[in-house]
Structure formats: structure tokens, C-alpha cells
Amino acid sequence: MKTTFKIIYLLIIFFLFSPIKAQDWADFSEFRQANSTLPELKKNEKRVVFMGNSITIGWLQTHPEFFKNKPYINRGISGQTTPQMLVRFRADVIDIHASAVVILAGTNDIAGNTGPVSLEMILDNLKSMTEIAQANGVKVILCSVLPAFNYPWSPGLQPNIKIPKLNEMIKDYAKKNEVFYLDYFKALNNGYNGMSKKHSGDGVHLTLEGYKILEKNLEEALKILLK
Numbered sequence: 001m002k003t004t005f006k007i008i009y010l011l012i013i014f015f016l017f018s019p020i021k022a023q024d025w026a027d028f029s030e031f032r033q034a035n036s037t038l039p040e041l042k043k044n045e046k047r048v049v050f051m052g053n054s055i056t057i058g059w060l061q062t063h064p065e066f067f068k069n070k071p072y073i074n075r076g077i078s079g080q081t082t083p084q085m086l087v088r089f090r091a092d093v094i095d096i097h098a099s100a101v102v103i104l105a106g107t108n109d110i111a112g113n114t115g116p117v118s119l120e121m122i123l124d125n126l127k128s129m130t131e132i133a134q135a136n137g138v139k140v141i142l143c144s145v146l147p148a149f150n151y152p153w154s155p156g157l158q159p160n161i162k163i164p165k166l167n168e169m170i171k172d173y174a175k176k177n178e179v180f181y182l183d184y185f186k187a188l189n190n191g192y193n194g195m196s197k198k199h200s201g202d203g204v205h206l207t208l209e210g211y212k213i214l215e216k217n218l219e220e221a222l223k224i225l226l227k
Helices: 002-017 032-036 054-062 082-092 119-135 159-176 184-188 208-225
Strands: 048-052 072-076 100-104 139-143 180-182
Touching: 032 082, 048 054, 048 082, 054 072, 054 208, 082 119, 100 119, 100 208, 119 139, 119 159, 139 159, 139 208, 159 180, 159 184, 180 208, 184 208
Parallel strands: 048 072, 048 100, 100 139, 139 180
Antiparallel strands: none
8 A cells, every 4th residue: 555655656746847747837737728618607606716736626526516506616736735826826716706715735845745845935825825815806715734644655754743833824824814714624633633534545635524524614614704
């Protein structure tokens, strides 16, 4: 099993740093066509964009019914880090006329997907996305990074220690700047800064039961934010 995780991780890294990928580092091409063909918003309808990584796009893949017949637009890209999301943020959030954006990001930064990074650098990217959204009248939900005791494909990086520290930084920034902070970590923590098998098969990515917890918390937040 560990060998399988390492192979998958190496394939992700190869793809991220391949010559073809280097020409579209932020992966603008992933949603370019979909962005250009979005339906017109109905009267009083408010578009909500989900910005994130494999956990976000996995939400759509695992539970498509949650997104069906709603103005919810999923813009998660597997393997992405916050600097990549920041680069494509205008194209995949602002330019498609979002009313709100749900930002769930940071675990791949800690995993080192695009190189060494400090928690402060991750927070700076989250701040920049938030400020771009606010400058364009888009409301923001900043989500805590989900619990992860370890990364099966890249052990020894101590996400069980780093993620709670990053979440405290995100929470503090959100409080000081009146940004809605959604604490998924607290809802999913198994008591050891990880997730149970019920909620995550590999300790990082969510099961359907895990996503249902996110959905309940998010819809309550959206009622408050978009009232």
C-alpha cells in the first residue's frame, strides 16, 4: 500500500513539473472551456465557487448530487497548492461572477507539492485570494485545512503538527478582518489531529460520510453569508 501511495505521489510531482505542465503551471486550461459556457444566473441566484485541490474536486466526484441544480461551481484541481490557486483565482472565481467563494487549501503546500514553503507563505496566499475577492465584491469563506496525521505518500512531514498551527493563523486572520472562518478541522478531528476511517480512507481524502459533514457545516455558513 505504501508503495502504491509513493507511485501516485511521484506521478503527481512528475505531472506538476513536466515541460507541458510548466507552460500552464496554474492549469488555466482545466476550466477555460467550462468557464466560457456557464449558464446565465437566474434572478436572485448567487453563484458559489469552490476553490481548492483534490479534496474539492473529489467532492464533486464523490457526491455530485450536492452540486446538482444549485449555483455551485467546483473549481478544485488535484495536487494544487495555494500559489497555483492564487494565479488562477481571477479566471476561475472573479471572472465567472461569483457571489461567494469557498477556499479550502493548504494541505498540498505542507506536503511540498510545489516545493518548500512556510506556514506564513501559505497564509499570505490565502490572504491574497481573500483580498482579491473582497475587492471585487465576492464574499469569502475561509475553511480550515482538514486534519491529516500523516501523508501516506510522503511520511515524516508532520501535518498533524503543522496543520493545527496553520489553522490558528487562518482563524486569527479571519477574525481580525471579519472574514467567515469555517472550522472543518474541529468537525473531522479524530482526537489525534487525523481523521477516522469512516471519514477518510487514506487519512487525507474524504469518503462520502466525510463530505456530508462538510456539506452540513457549509450550508449553514452560506445561509448566514448570503442572507
